[in-house]
Amino acid sequence: MMNRKRICTLVTLMLMYVFNNSTAVAQFLSQQDIAKLPAAPADHRIKYGKDPMQFGDLRLPKGKGPHPVAIVIHGGCWLSAFADLQLTAPLSDALARAGIATWNVEFRPVDKPGGGWTGTLLDVANAVDYVRELAKKHPFDLKRVVVIGNSAGGHLALWSAARHRLPKESPLFINNPLPMLAAFNLGGISDLKSYLQESVVCGKPILKLVGGLPDEVPERYKEASPIEMLPLGVKQVLITGAQDKIVLPKNSKDYADAARKSGDDVQLIVLENTAHFEVIAPGSTAWTTVEKAVLSVLDTAKKAEVRPPTEKELKATLVLSLPLEEASAKIRTGNPVDDEEDYALDVWAGVIPVRLTAGEPVADDRLKKGIPIPPHVSNYKNDRR
Numbered sequence: 001m002m003n004r005k006r007i008c009t010l011v012t013l014m015l016m017y018v019f020n021n022s023t024a025v026a027q028f029l030s031q032q033d034i035a036k037l038p039a040a041p042a043d044h045r046i047k048y049g050k051d052p053m054q055f056g057d058l059r060l061p062k063g064k065g066p067h068p069v070a071i072v073i074h075g076g077c078w079l080s081a082f083a084d085l086q087l088t089a090p091l092s093d094a095l096a097r098a099g100i101a102t103w104n105v106e107f108r109p110v111d112k113p114g115g116g117w118t119g120t121l122l123d124v125a126n127a128v129d130y131v132r133e134l135a136k137k138h139p140f141d142l143k144r145v146v147v148i149g150n151s152a153g154g155h156l157a158l159w160s161a162a163r164h165r166l167p168k169e170s171p172l173f174i175n176n177p178l179p180m181l182a183a184f185n186l187g188g189i190s191d192l193k194s195y196l197q198e199s200v201v202c203g204k205p206i207l208k209l210v211g212g213l214p215d216e217v218p219e220r221y222k223e224a225s226p227i228e229m230l231p232l233g234v235k236q237v238l239i240t241g242a243q244d245k246i247v248l249p250k251n252s253k254d255y256a257d258a259a260r261k262s263g264d265d266v267q268l269i270v271l272e273n274t275a276h277f278e279v280i281a282p283g284s285t286a287w288t289t290v291e292k293a294v295l296s297v298l299d300t301a302k303k304a305e306v307r308p309p310t311e312k313e314l315k316a317t318l319v320l321s322l323p324l325e326e327a328s329a330k331i332r333t334g335n336p337v338d339d340e341e342d343y344a345l346d347v348w349a350g351v352i353p354v355r356l357t358a359g360e361p362v363a364d365d366r367l368k369k370g371i372p373i374p375p376h377v378s379n380y381k382n383d384r385r
Helices: 004-020 031-035 085-097 119-129 152-165 192-198 204-210 218-224 249-262 285-303 311-315 340-344
Strands: 044-047 055-059 067-073 101-105 140-150 182-186 235-241 266-271
Touching (some): 031 085, 067 119, 067 152, 101 119, 119 152, 152 182, 182 285, 192 218, 235 285
Antiparallel strands (some): 044 055, 055 101
């Protein structure tokens, strides 16, 4: 059953469509529409630096964890006059309700003191790396960290995942950047040079972000534009609207082609009947695709915790498809009976008592000490309320 907040989100989006759809042609969502979407307040607002703009909003999912983490970076042409982290508050809240801890970060934009080259980019880098500090107080799974950005934030998401490619002499270099499982670019900018020529609105701020034109500061573009930092060596998912007029789909298509040629793992999804803001609007059809993509990447990483079946186990496994009118089930108690070599692995094993509702996980008595309960087990009970 849908909860009340989910229903409110869907009703809000339906009303936006009705009031915007005075003609037979549907109007796409605007930034003002996104601002009207509901979002629960953050659990914590935390500073990662001394400047007033260096902070982030942390939202924690239910359950004991450890939780996967999504670092969220808002768009707005790198300008405070256009947007702040409230733009991605609904997105961050939706992912937290889906079981992902979200760190929605603010940074010094190019139109504020300290922003531009190199402050804006270094703020994002420091905000990303601050997840390690957050993990000291909160149950995070640092092996399952993704970064998500929309529009200009999509550029910053790709760039933050590419930082390990920076040369040590770069003014943007920070040692030991936080490893990323994947980067999600939602209608975002991936090639600064080409976008500088395409966009009237968001093109000019690039000059402040990088500090000049490509022929004036070519080395800076090599260190700030994701397409010039390929291969990133990180999975990348680009989701863009076919009707996006702010960041044309061609920007993502050309980048995806270049990334694949470099050897990177890249997924490009172009959504019909979608413009620029639908991809960050929980409750929209486009958002369903975004959320599934994020959960799929994190779920794939979760499955890596489990060893593959042995040939002996596969041979002993039989799957039948039979029409049944009546059925019975055998219920057993006690610990699982595994092979001896399985107990040498750092993999949790045990049972989940099932009554009318799921109970608390019970670890196998023979497990090695110190093996934590993985999040998909600890969250099993909450997921089935």
